[in-house]
Amino acid sequence: MSDSIENIPIQVTVNGKPYSRKVEPRKLLVELLREDLDLTGTHVGCDTTYCGACTVLMNGAAVKSCTMFAVQADGAEILTVEGLEQNGELHPIQKAFGDCYGLQCGYCTPGLMLSTLQLLVRSKQPNEKEMRKAIAGNTCRCTGYQNILKAIQVAAQNMKGA
């Protein structure tokens, strides 16, 4: 069956850079990012739409890139963890996660930072409930979340000034 299916041309902008690729229709967005574009900062954790390690922003909205086909991102703007840093400067969210020890093994961190970004773009001063709700789709098995919540708070402070 699969050998009769043609690859589909797509154009997608990732971290501001346009890419044209021909992809198998069944290829997941996270596979496009990791395998075709070599952007391995986006992780695959559970591959069952649970853990959120694969979270990226698509047109500003957090999505699980393991639960979308690459062809569905045709024409979209994707932001991955690699796009957070600007001109060699860490993004305030990256800095805050580091400063507050909002990570241990780091596997879930790219996804958590992108969920944080969606939150802070939409809500400048989120309360704790809003912060918890924003990261409810991101599982972290190391930190116990307390330092992650601290990091989000610090990032919100720093981004307000920016």
Added chain:
Amino acid sequence: MLAQLGDDAKLLAGGQSLIPLMKLRFANPAHLVDLNFISGTSYIKEDSGTLYFGALTRHAEIEASGAAAKIPILHDCAAGIADVQVRNRGTIGGSLAEADPSGDWATVLFTLSTEVRCLATNGERTVSLSDFIKDAYTTALVHDELVSEVAMKMPAKGSGGAYLAFKRSAPVYPTASAAVQLTMDDDVCKDAAIALGCVGLVPIRATDAESALRGRALTEKTIKGAAEAAQAVADPQSDMRGSADYKRTLVGALVKRAIEIAVRRACGEQVEVGHIYA
């Protein structure tokens, strides 16, 4: 396209249920037809007492909508489905067409006289939600039909509703859920609709529980009676989320709480609720 591809084709809406099912090989369609590139399928419109949702309206859009601000039970549901990422993709039409026994929308909309508009190449028809959902993962859709719109009657004045779902964590399906919509006249319940989710192959209307409330003053005793009547019609299965007994007890507690919140909302009080985590 569906008419050409036949039975082996499946429609892809938000994909937040279908793609995981395909990865598990529970769904194995030969063709997937992506609906996301069709414009004009995501909207919320109000017209003469009816609320219309485009089939591809995302849960997140409903969560943030004026309609959800006005009708709190919609917010209870939309804001509690899985997590931010899933709500950004998942759609109301997809949720109903999937007919997962643990889905949230069908349970809520069972209490709000809802109709599903089904579109095919040779015309369209409107099916009441209770006729639309036939069985677990089974709807009234025939193979060349799709859901184009969901139409829900706006609750009457003096009406209040609440939806409570009990979950182990955000991204999973609830263990049990209850939707309650009440119309109050002072202390007396004029009308009641109660639906139970995750405790049967389809959402269950607890009609005995509704009669236990209708025409009565809602005392603690009346509410307890309704919750017991609701428990009696629950038909849960034991699984990894809990034993059948546990779920039956749980759904009674959810109905009781949902009634209490619905009463307060019917009286104009603002009550914020979210899904309950274990």
